[in-house]
Structures are given as C-alpha cells and as structure tokens.
Amino acid sequence: MRLLEFKSPFPAWLLSTILTRLTVTSLPMVAIVGISAAGGSYILGGLSSGAYAIGESVGAIFLTPLLSEHKVKLRLMQGCALCAALLVMCGFLALGGMPYLVAIPLLVFLTGAISAPIPGVLRSSISQFSSNPDRAMSLDNVINQSSWVIGPVLGVAMVHGFGTTAGFCLLGAFLAISVITTPKAIAAGYEQSSGATAKPQLTLVIIPVVASAVIMAVTASFDTLVPILLTEWEGTDSRTGWVLAVLAGASVVVSALLGIKSHWKHKERNASAFTFLVVVVLGITGFTYSYPSLIALAAILGIAQAPAMIFRQQIIADKVPQSQQATAFSYLYAAGGIGYSITAGLTPALSKAASPAIASLSVAALCLLVLVGSYLYAKRKAQ
Incomplete structure (x- = not known):
C-alpha cells in the first residue's frame, strides 16, 4: 500500500487507530487478569470485560448519531480525555482491593460507551480523505x-510486569495521547450528520451489520472452542495461543493482499x-480430532474472515x-x-451441557439462520 495515496491526516489517523484499537483489545485481559x-x-x-462490550454497543448505537461535524473534533478530544480519566480511576480503585473493585465494571461500561463513536469516526474519516477507500x-482491517x-x-504483560494499577493507567495513557492525535486524524471538510x-x-446497512455480528460471533465461538478441544485431547490448553x-496471522496477510488491488467487483456476492x-x-470445528486439523481450520477461517469483513466495510463506504x-x-x-459477547458465553455453556460438536454446530446453525433472516428482511423492504 502506497502511503502517498493518503493526504495529510494519515499519520495522525494511523497513530490514533493503533492506540485506540490496542486499548480496546488489551482492556478485557487487563480487567480479567488484573482484577484477579x-x-x-x-x-x-x-x-x-462484558460490561465494556455492552458499553461499546450502547455508545455506538446511541451516542454516534449525536455527533455533529462542526464539533466532532472537540467531542473526540473530550471522549478520549474522559475515558483516559476513567481508566486511571480503575487503576487506583484496584489499589484498595475489595470492595472497591466492584465499582470497576461500571467505570469500564462508561469507558466503552463514551469511546464507542471513536472507531466509527476514524473509519469514516479515512474513507473520506483517502484517494482509494x-x-x-x-x-x-490489517x-x-x-x-x-x-x-x-x-x-x-502489562499486569504481570507492572501490576494492575499500572495496566489500567497505561491504557489511560494511550487514550491521553489520542486526545492530541485523534482531532488531527479527521479529514478536512469531514461530513457527519447528527440526530435523525x-x-x-x-x-x-442491515446485511453488512448482521454479517459483522455473525463473523465476530463465529470468531468468539472458535476462540472458546479451541482451548476446550485441546484440553479434551491433551489435558492442557497451552497451545491455544x-x-x-x-x-x-492469516487474516492480516489476506487483508494486506486485498489492499494491493485498487478496486474489487462483485463485493456483495464475494x-x-x-x-x-x-x-x-x-460448524465443523467441533468435529475435528487433532491439533493439526485445528491449525488448518484456523488458517481457513482467517483467510475467509478478512475478505468477509473488508468487503462489508467497502459496501458501507x-x-x-x-x-x-x-x-x-x-x-x-x-x-x-x-x-x-453472545457466543463467547453460549459456546462453552453448550459444550459443557452437550459436547463441543453440538456447540459448534448449534452456533453455526444460529448464525446461518440470522444471516438468512437479514437477507429476507432486506429483500422484502427493497420491494
């Protein structure tokens, strides 16, 4: 990918995207390992961890439409600053141990809700200022x-190396830096409606949105099935990572390869x-029988996951x-x-109640049913 194709907001966009995504992906483990x-x-x-995911969903649905293009930079600065403060508060609450720790889920929920509009705005911004969306x-996606x-x-690593308080505070520092970089990542003439x-x-958007839910539901189900299956076969889940x-890795490589081509045809069909x-x-993951077969399925899943997500994003753009x-x-x-969030809890519950095979097949069937329902709904509304 030639970075010269991007205009001046690109460096700030890149740094803001990396910092905010690392905060999102690190926080669940900081919460789980750190609180313990x-x-x-x-x-x-x-x-x-679940409170953060719920907060993200609430914020994305209800807060993002409230943003106005005239104040979007200010609102992003305020959001990053407030979330940084909330994460630092989580860190200091951890110093007190129980019962102070019980307040952390609420603060993490608020962090998820307030920060939720940031990824959508950043993604919309690069779509607008890039010469090749x-x-x-x-x-x-990479x-x-x-x-x-x-x-x-x-x-x-942050919790084990520096402690729970430092782990939360370091994530707060990521967002504190984003206070400076995120407003600079917004395209000149950025368009953003507000309200209705x-x-x-x-x-x-119904099909891309439902497909996004399905793809991440599959990812969560696979992520939880892997340690369950490895423990069943080998007595340990040490090779889950x-x-x-x-x-x-397969998803990252395919995403990069997809970016080589300027334009793709038949995006919806693909x-x-x-x-x-x-x-x-x-659907077939629960029926696997060995570690090499899991590796093969993981590679196939990563290869398929990347274009499934990227083409959905391109359709939106x-x-x-x-x-x-x-x-x-x-x-x-x-x-x-x-x-x-749904399948991360549903998959292990079904595995325990029945078997990994039943769990993978049931979740796959549910995902397929939801996909078909969204297609039928969109088709009926389009008539």
Whole structure:
C-alpha cells in the first residue's frame, strides 16, 4: 500500500487507530487478569470485560448519531480525555482491593460507551480523505486484526510486569495521547450528520451489520472452542495461543493482499460467499480430532474472515452517504461486539451441557439462520 495515496491526516489517523484499537483489545485481559491479581475474582474480571462490550454497543448505537461535524473534533478530544480519566480511576480503585473493585465494571461500561463513536469516526474519516477507500478499508482491517493478536498479550504483560494499577493507567495513557492525535486524524471538510439525519437507511446497512455480528460471533465461538478441544485431547490448553495466532496471522496477510488491488467487483456476492464459508468452518470445528486439523481450520477461517469483513466495510463506504458513514461504521462495530459477547458465553455453556460438536454446530446453525433472516428482511423492504 502506497502511503502517498493518503493526504495529510494519515499519520495522525494511523497513530490514533493503533492506540485506540490496542486499548480496546488489551482492556478485557487487563480487567480479567488484573482484577484477579488485585484480590478480586475471574468472575468479576469477566463481568468487567462484558460490561465494556455492552458499553461499546450502547455508545455506538446511541451516542454516534449525536455527533455533529462542526464539533466532532472537540467531542473526540473530550471522549478520549474522559475515558483516559476513567481508566486511571480503575487503576487506583484496584489499589484498595475489595470492595472497591466492584465499582470497576461500571467505570469500564462508561469507558466503552463514551469511546464507542471513536472507531466509527476514524473509519469514516479515512474513507473520506483517502484517494482509494477500498485500500483504506484493507489497511484498517490489517490494524484491527493485528491489534487482536497483540492486545490480549499486551494486556497480560502489562499486569504481570507492572501490576494492575499500572495496566489500567497505561491504557489511560494511550487514550491521553489520542486526545492530541485523534482531532488531527479527521479529514478536512469531514461530513457527519447528527440526530435523525445521521442514521443511514436500514436496507443499506442491515446485511453488512448482521454479517459483522455473525463473523465476530463465529470468531468468539472458535476462540472458546479451541482451548476446550485441546484440553479434551491433551489435558492442557497451552497451545491455544498458536492456533489463534494462525487465525489472526492469516487474516492480516489476506487483508494486506486485498489492499494491493485498487478496486474489487462483485463485493456483495464475494462478501456473502466468504461469510457463508466462515460459518461452515465453525460448524465443523467441533468435529475435528487433532491439533493439526485445528491449525488448518484456523488458517481457513482467517483467510475467509478478512475478505468477509473488508468487503462489508467497502459496501458501507460505497453505498452510505459520507455524512452517515460514522454511524454506519459504528453500527458495524457494535454488532460485532454484540455477536462476540453472545457466543463467547453460549459456546462453552453448550459444550459443557452437550459436547463441543453440538456447540459448534448449534452456533453455526444460529448464525446461518440470522444471516438468512437479514437477507429476507432486506429483500422484502427493497420491494
């Protein structure tokens, strides 16, 4: 990808995107591992992680449409500053141990809600200032997938290396830096509607949004099935990281390769095909029988996941007016968080109640049902 194709906001956009994505992907592990290390429990840590995902969804749906293009830079600065302060507060609450730790889920929920519009605005901004939006979406996906590889490892390393308080404060520092960089990442002449006019037409976004939820639901289900299956076969889940690294690595490589081509045809057809393949891979995951087979499925899932997500983003950039793209991308982001949260809990529950095979097949069937429902709904509304 030739960076010269991007105008002056690109360096600030790149730094802001990396810092905010690393915060998003590191925070769940900082909460889970850090709260436990500070005298809490994994249950409380998991509750905090879930609270962040719920907060993201609430903020993306309800706060992003309230942003105005005239004050978007100011609102982003305020959002980053407030979230940085909330994370620092979490760190200092951890010093007190129980019962102060029980307040962290609320603060993390507020952090998720307030910060939720930021990724959508950044994604909309690069779509507007880039001379090639298709490549911009590929680059955005490379950063996103890389963050999901680095973030959880970084979160654990910060807690183990420096402690829970330092872990939360370092994430706060990421957002404090973003206070400076994020306003500079907004395109000149950036278009952003507010209120009712900020909401895109439902028929334009329903399929990409539902597909985003399905893709992330599949990802969460696969992420939880891997340690369950490895423990069942080998008595330990120590090789889980390698499997998930293959998935993320394959997705990053394919995202980069997709960015080489300037424009893609038949995006909707390709997106549907790769989304269907993602669901099929999940459906057979529970029936695998060895570590090499899991590695192979992880590679296939990563290869299919990248174009499924990128083409959905490109469809939004192509069809939705620029003034509504921040809201549309936030819906995409929120849907992914909702899908991930649901199946992250549903998959292990089904595995325990029945078996990993039943869990993977059931979640895949549910995802397929939701996809078909969205297609039928969009088709009926279009008539």
